[in-house]
Structure formats: structure tokens, C-alpha cells
Amino acid sequence: xxxxxxxxxxxxxxxxxxxxxxxxxxxxxxxxxxxxxxxxxxxxxxxxxxxxxxxxxxxxxxxxxxxxxxxxxxxxxxxxxxxxxxxxxxxxxxxxxxxxxxxxxxxxxxxxxxxxxxxxxxxxxxxxxxxxxxxxxxxxxxxxxxx
Numbered sequence: 001x002x003x004x005x006x007x008x009x010x011x012x013x014x015x016x017x018x019x020x021x022x023x024x025x026x027x028x029x030x031x032x033x034x035x036x037x038x039x040x041x042x043x044x045x046x047x048x049x050x051x052x053x054x055x056x057x058x059x060x061x062x063x064x065x066x067x068x069x070x071x072x073x074x075x076x077x078x079x080x081x082x083x084x085x086x087x088x089x090x091x092x093x094x095x096x097x098x099x100x101x102x103x104x105x106x107x108x109x110x111x112x113x114x115x116x117x118x119x120x121x122x123x124x125x126x127x128x129x130x131x132x133x134x135x136x137x138x139x140x141x142x143x144x145x146x147x
Contacts, residue, residue, distance in 0.1 A: 054140030063092035072147025108133035
């Protein structure tokens with residue numbers, strides 16, 4: 001794969017190209033994670049963090065790099081206890097549907113149960129994936145990490 005991208009260039013030349021660096025980052029992430037979408041998300045969040053000087057996306061990426069069993073599992077009840085109305089939250093892990101929420105918040109998670117999405121949207125909030133929230137707010141302004 002690498003040879004076809006850099007055909008005709010010496011290793012000293014192509015190893016200094018930004019394309020090679022990005023390819024190495026993706027391959028390293030894929031070697032750590034079985035899910036290629038997750039590996040690509042981690043690489044994209046780190047790149048977005050560098051590009052927009054938004055440390056929140058790097059923190060989320062580092063938390064997603066952990067083993068799945070160490071991911072945060074946040075219930076709707078925890079959001080209701082600790083979040084304020086209208087706040088933007090990122091859960092670097094799983095959003096679960098246990099509990100009741102009575103106000104609208106914007107929540108992004110890598111995985112979210114259908115019940116959690118339903119409860120958040122019924123309260124007037126919005127539930128996104130992390131990639132969707134990152135594309136809507138690349139600067140990471142006003143985003144709080146929960147979990």
C-alpha cells in the first residue's frame with residue numbers, strides 16, 4: 001500500500017511527506033483498535049485539535065484510545081445531576097438511558113443507546129455522534145467532557 005503511494009521516491013524523501021505521516025498515524029491507530037471507524041475518528045480528532053488549537057478534541061481522542069472496558073459509561077441521570085440547561089457535553093464512551101432528564105442539553109457520544117437518545121430528545125436536547133459535534137464545533141468552544 002505504501003509503496004504504491006510513493007512509487008519512485010526514495011524512503012528518505014517520502015518519509016518526510018505529510019501524506020506519509022498521516023498514513024502512519026492511521027495505521028498505528030488501526031493496529032491498536034479493531035474498529036476502523038474508531039481509528040479514523042481518533043486520528044481526525046487529533047488533527048482537528050492541532051489545526052484549530054482545541055485541546056478538548058485531543059483529550060477525547062486519548063480517552064477513546066483506551067481499552068473499551070475503560071471507556072466512560074454515562075447515564076442520563078448523571079447528565080441531569082451535573083449538567084446545566086443548554087450545555088454541550090461529550091461522552092468519550094457510551095451514553096446509557098438510565099434515569100430522567102427534564103431539560104435540554106446537547107450530548108455527543110461514540111455509542112449511545114436508543115433509550116438515551118429518546119430521553120434527551122424528548123427533554124428538548126440533541127444527541128449526536130462525536131464526529132458530528134466535532135464537525136459542527138471544530139474549535140471546541142463551550143464543550144465539556146463528561147465521564
